[in-house]
Each structure stands twice: as structure tokens, then as C-alpha cells.
Amino acid sequence: MRHLLGEILRFGGVGALATGVHVGTYLAMLSLLPPQAANAVGFLVSVSVSYVGHTWFSFAGSSKQAGAGRTLAVRFAVVVALGYALNAAWVALVTQVLGWASGWAGIFIACMTPAITFLLLKYWVYAPR
Known part of the structure; x- marks a missing residue:
């Protein structure tokens, strides 16, 4: 249980960090690029940070055996x-199906997506092979 808690904390x-890099890159790129392009650059940079961080830190113990x-x-x-x-x-779902205000989607984005992502990374991407 302690190992799992450590992985969850490192994952978070x-x-x-990746979110901060995304936002920082986005803001820096706004002076050079249109907003959607700046967002794309920020996303790509943050994915790189995320990959390295999760491989070498969050799931370091199992990533070496994952393939x-x-x-x-x-x-x-x-x-x-x-x-x-x-x-x-x-x-x-929030805006079109439920008819709620768009801000409510943030709850799902902040809670559900990270939980699903964690499970997929732990049990599929970084699972020992």
C-alpha cells in the first residue's frame, strides 16, 4: 500500500510539473504564435516532460521491466x-448531454482523467512484462 501511495504522489x-510546463510554454509562445498553435506547442512539450517524469520517476521501479x-x-x-x-x-457530456455550464467539465477533467490515466500507466504502459 505504501508503494502505491508513493506512485500516486509521484504521478501527481x-x-x-507537466501542467506548469504546458501553461508556461503556452504563455511564452503567445507572443510568437496564434493561441491554438501555442497550445499545441505547450502540449507537446508537456507530454515530453510527462513521459520522462513518469518513466524515470513516477514508475521508475517498474518502467525498466515494462519493455x-x-x-x-x-x-x-x-x-x-x-x-x-x-x-x-x-x-x-457536461455541455451537450447534461446541459450543464461548461465549467463543470473541469471536475471530470481534474479527477476522472488523471485517475484513468494513472491506472492505464501503472497496469498497461509500465506493467512489468
């Missing part, structure tokens, strides 16, 4: 894409 720390680097990177990319799709789905 890396996620917070080849390329396979690991592809699995990680699938989880990132799924996370992005989940966030879009939460927004659609």
Missing part, C-alpha cells in the same frame, strides 16, 4: 491520446 507531482523503449513510448502515446479524448468527452 509529475502531472503538476523496449519504442513499445513503451507507443503505449504512452496511446494513453496521452486517450486522455485528450476523455477530456473532450467530458466537455461534450
Whole structure:
């Protein structure tokens, strides 16, 4: 249980760092690029931070046994894409299906997507092979 708690805390720390990098890069790029392009650059940079952080810190104990680097990177990319799709789905659910104010989607984005992402990273991407 203590090991799991440590992974959850490290996962949250890396996620917070990646979010900060995303926002910081986005803000820095706004002077050079249109907002959507600045967001894309920020997202790509933050995914790189996230991959390195989760591989070498959050799941360091199991990442060495999880398979080849390329396979690991592809699995990680699938989880990132799924996370992005989940966030879009939460927004659609809240605004179009439930008819709630769009801000309510933030609860799902902040709680559900990280929980699902953690489980996929722990039990699929970084699971010992």
C-alpha cells in the first residue's frame, strides 16, 4: 500500500510539473504564435516532460521491466491520446448531454482523467512484462 501511495504522489507531482510546463510554454509562445498553435506547442512539450517524469520517476521501479523503449513510448502515446479524448468527452457530456455550464467539465477533467490515466500507466504502459 505504501508503494502505491508513493506512485500516486509521484504521478501527481509529475502531472503538476507537466501542467506548469504546458501553461508556461503556452504563455511564452503567445507572443510568437496564434493561441491554438501555442497550445499545441505547450502540449507537446508537456507530454515530453510527462513521459520522462513518469518513466524515470513516477514508475521508475517498474518502467525498466515494462519493455523496449519504442513499445513503451507507443503505449504512452496511446494513453496521452486517450486522455485528450476523455477530456473532450467530458466537455461534450457536461455541455451537450447534461446541459450543464461548461465549467463543470473541469471536475471530470481534474479527477476522472488523471485517475484513468494513472491506472492505464501503472497496469498497461509500465506493467512489468
